[in-house]
Amino acid sequence: MAKMKGGELIADYLVQEEVPYIFGICGHGNVGILDALYERRDRIKLISPRHEQCAGHMADAYFRVKHKPVATLTSTGPGSANLVMAAITALSDSSAFLAITSNVPTSQHNRAPFQELYKHNQADFAQVMRPVTKRAFQPTRVDMLPLALRQAMDTMVTGRPGPVNLDIPYNVYQEEADVELPPRAHVHGRHRPGASEADIAAALDLLAAARKPVIFIGHGATLSEAGPEITELADRLQIPVITSPNGMGCIRGDHALALGFIGRNGAYPANEAGRRSDLVLTLGTRFDDRSASSWHAGYSWNFPQTKLVHVDIDPQELGRNYAPDLGVIADVKVFTRQLLNASAARPEIEAKRYAPWLDQVRGWQAEWEAFVRPHFEDSTSPLRPEFVVGTLQKLLPEDVILSLDSGVHHNWFMQFWQARRPQSMLNSWGYSSMGFGVCGVLGAQLAAPGRPCVAVVGDGGFTMAPYVLCTAVEYNLPVVWIVWNNFAWGAIRDLQYGLFDGREIGTAFYHGATGEPYNPDFAAWARACGADGMTVKRPQDLGAAVQQALKNKRPCVIDVHVDADVRPPSTGTWQLPPIPYKEPAYGKPFKA
Structure with missing residues (x-):
């Protein structure tokens, strides 16, 4: 056995498991492992987005594209708390990543040091992660790490995949013990049970x-x-x-x-x-x-x-x-x-x-087909939703990876997009987390660097996570974001019109001084970050903008103004109890 620091052991294990990336943000709670990652930067690369939730969504999307897990790294307190949304998104959709969170030193447990969660139990953050991960581990000594690492890696990918948390007290990164790397996990030979x-x-x-x-x-x-x-x-x-x-x-x-x-x-x-x-x-x-x-x-x-x-x-x-x-x-x-x-x-x-x-x-x-197809050729300003979906279907190459955020645009793509390859249409379906599509596309691009990666996101969702532009520029990721700009939280606005007779409140974006529909200039925002930015208000401009963005192979935002008053035709129903549910707009229920 060799005497190793805990941080070195973790880094070496990730290298052994052929984990190419660790997505995370530095903090005082994880600075103890950064030196180990620096020494191994030719074998595992630290990608640092501007928000921890983004790191988790990137890791989630990476797994959805590649079916191989990567890791995230967050500090104590707020940094790890920011990861909760990404973890539950992955858990809800059976996606896996190793969430390495950091905690206060064991010598300070239950003394209320900076950023300790201690109300019910000392260093209690692992309990926060329990309901949003497949398993949470908290090794408190270096000699506990080998077993925890192997079990964590196996747990992620055995059976139904899911994120796993490894919560590490700060001192464990720097303390030493006589340890050796555990054997490789089952990640490279997943169990595949059959039927009788x-x-x-x-x-x-x-x-x-x-x-x-x-x-x-x-x-x-x-x-x-x-x-x-x-x-x-x-x-x-x-x-x-x-x-x-x-x-x-x-x-x-x-x-x-x-x-x-x-x-x-x-x-x-x-x-x-x-x-x-x-x-x-x-x-x-x-x-x-x-x-x-x-x-x-x-x-x-x-x-x-x-x-x-x-x-x-x-x-x-x-x-x-x-x-x-x-x-x-x-x-x-x-x-x-x-x-x-x-x-x-x-x-x-x-x-x-x-x-x-x-x-x-x-x-x-x-x-x-006879009912819906005519609208795909409608030439209107703002653009009709079907026209946007249809144009992208024609122009985006077959190997495109589409990353969709939550919003009314997602309903249109569910209804009409024809995915040509598996693992190429990424959705936050189970938890419907806004920001997944905006951030996840970065992880998809790292998983498939030779393929075009395009995110279609709402104007509301994009303004939740505009920092993705900084990461794309920093790491030279040629991602294209198409912002479905309808000046509203459109999916909820549609519910107000459908279920509450159009009594709209809190869902549209208006300028306080003029009362006019308001959003930032998303294209200018992109250019300010060093990315490309284009605005599309006429249908004849959409195709050229998309083609130019793909040709440039640079981070790009295309701000597309879409008609907010055209709604997807419902063919089933959906209920928010106790509100009565609506009958389909097209088609009728069938009683056997």
């Missing part, structure tokens, strides 16, 4: 009895990288596929069997197929309220009349909202391959069995 033969046989029996099946895929499908298997299954049996936001791209969005997103702002064919199906094969998703029309029967789904096969690696998600006819704890990729292999021995399960159903689905697709 009985479960596979039962799933095939349900497919053999069905006439109107659909496949519903979510982030579990993306995380297991099951896109090829899911596409093969859909193609072989000609079964339509519905996707949750974080499942988009597993099957190409322009595939003939891809129906898109389901729920209030889902595509009409997805809701029609979901509510009229007789069997749903669910792969790695959990039926949250927005993708299940708040669980109102007949709007998106029709359980229990519809049979349900629910496959997930996390047993806690099986039956959370709908009791399955068959619940299977398995990795989605493994399960789908098992199903494909076993179906070869079941000749009665074939595409022609479901052909009449597919004809129905194609009719809904054609009906929806």
